[in-house]
Amino acid sequence: MKAWILTQQNTFPSLQDTQFQTSNDLVSVELKSSALNHRDVWITKGLYPNINLPVILGSDGAGVHEGKSVLINPGIGWGKNENVQDDAFHILGMPTNGTFAEITQVPQENLFSIPDHLDFNEAAALPLAGVTAFRALITKCRPEKKSRILITGIGGGVALLSMQFALAVGCEVFVTSGSDDKLKQAMALGAAGGVNYTHEGWMKKLLSQTGGFDIIIDSAAGPHFNELLKLCRPGGIISIYGGSSGNIEKLNPQLLFWRQITITGSTMGSDQDFKFMMAFTEQHKIKPVIDSVFDFTQLDKALERMQQGKQFGKIVLKIKD
Numbered sequence: 427m428k429a430w431i432l433t434q435q436n437t438f439p440s441l442q443d444t445q446f447q448t449s450n451d452l453v454s455v456e457l458k459s460s461a462l463n464h465r466d467v468w469i470t471k472g473l474y475p476n477i478n479l480p481v482i483l484g485s486d487g488a489g490v491h492e493g494k495s496v497l498i499n500p501g502i503g504w505g506k507n508e509n510v511q512d513d514a515f516h517i518l519g520m521p522t523n524g525t526f527a528e529i530t531q532v533p534q535e536n537l538f539s540i541p542d543h544l545d546f547n548e549a550a551a552l553p554l555a556g557v558t559a560f561r562a563l564i565t566k567c568r569p570e571k572k573s574r575i576l577i578t579g580i581g582g583g584v585a586l587l588s589m590q591f592a593l594a595v596g597c598e599v600f601v602t603s604g605s606d607d608k609l610k611q612a613m614a615l616g617a618a619g620g621v622n623y624t625h626e627g628w629m630k631k632l633l634s635q636t637g638g639f640d641i642i643i644d645s646a647a648g649p650h651f652n653e654l655l656k657l658c659r660p661g662g663i664i665s666i667y668g669g670s671s672g673n674i675e676k677l678n679p680q681l682l683f684w685r686q687i688t689i690t691g692s693t694m695g696s697d698q699d700f701k702f703m704m705a706f707t708e709q710h711k712i713k714p715v716i717d718s719v720f721d722f723t724q725l726d727k728a729l730e731r732m733q734q735g736k737q738f739g740k741i742v743l744k745i746k747d
């Protein structure tokens with residue numbers, strides 16, 4: 427089979443003919459589509475913990491197993507504790523071989539039927555971003571109808587699915603982005619408003635427009651995190667699933683304790699989160715927003731697009747018609 431194999435950090439993977447070792451514990455999926463996640467970029471750049479090479483990257487995939495259309499839960503071995511994953515938990519596509527390939531192998535219990543309203547590209551775009559968004563927003567923050575929610579960096583795959591889930595609950599959603607065009611696109615999808623985080627005074631503008639937020643979903647962290655504390659209403663919650671802008675500097679404890687704000691970390695999701703996410707997606711007929719579809723031979727171009735942060739939604743790799 428053909429697969430994109432990463433052999434060295436700070437390079438792109440290369441397309442090679444390869445064979446994988448079969449395992450009786452795993453089942454094979456003939457992949458039709460795969461999708462990119464930012465972890466694929468972090469790993470190629472060497473900015474991810476415990477990198478183990480060579481490896482076939484790719485955590486998201488949809489295809490055919492024994493004649494049935496399936497998508498893959500990329501979280502393997504979460505364990506029994508709903509609050510936190512076991513030490514053995516890992517994500518498909520490093521350390522184990524992933525979905526930038528014609529065939530992948532996963533545990534049977536990680537396969538799910540594709541909901542009727544999704545095609546293979548949309549199904550591949552859902553799993554990793556979907557379960558991350560579902561846990562960060564629904565499991566951790568328990569939004570209610572009319573909750574006012576801020577989602578930062580709306581161009582991202584997880585951010586957009588968080589917005590779609592929040593809108594399905596009936597929340598009022600505001601967004602930030604580094605691109606005015608992405609803000610417009612988010613508003614066309616139902617966001618009530620948004621500001622560009624590269625513009626001076628964005629926090630004050632958002633605060634005067636909204637009065638603050640019950641829930642903030644963030645993947646940036648970084649030096650501007652205190653701005654999010656100011657945007658959070660007393661008693662509100664900030665859910666962090668990423669650190670794209672780096673470490674949080676000089677966290678203001680007074681803002682945190684006097685206003686009774688909760689900060690929670692969130693990673694991927696348990697098997698239960700994944701099942702609930704699938705049911706929620708089916709119930710509300712949610713389709714992940716697809717930014718672009720690249721041919722299987724163009725993974726390097728797809729990774730470049732993600733690295734440049736140009737995308738609005740998921741970048742999909744079409745493997746087979």
Ligand SMILES: NC(=O)c1ccc[n+]([C@@H]2O[C@H](COP(=O)([O-])OP(=O)(O)OC[C@H]3O[C@@H](n4cnc5c(N)ncnc54)[C@H](OP(=O)(O)O)[C@@H]3O)[C@@H](O)[C@H]2O)c1
Nearest residue numbers: 464558579580581582583584603604645646667668693694
């Ligand atoms: N913990 C987990 O389980 C988990 C799971 C998935 C992802 N993540 C992490 O979450 C982050 C996003 O992942 P993804 O796959 O959704 O990536 P992605 O599709 O590449 O999106 C990245 C987004 O980050 C936003 N961004 C960049 N700088 C920002 C800033 N200063 N303030 C606010 N937003 C900013 C950008 O939004 P705009 O273009 O709109 O500006 C960009 O679209 C990555 O760091 C990833 O490693 C963690």
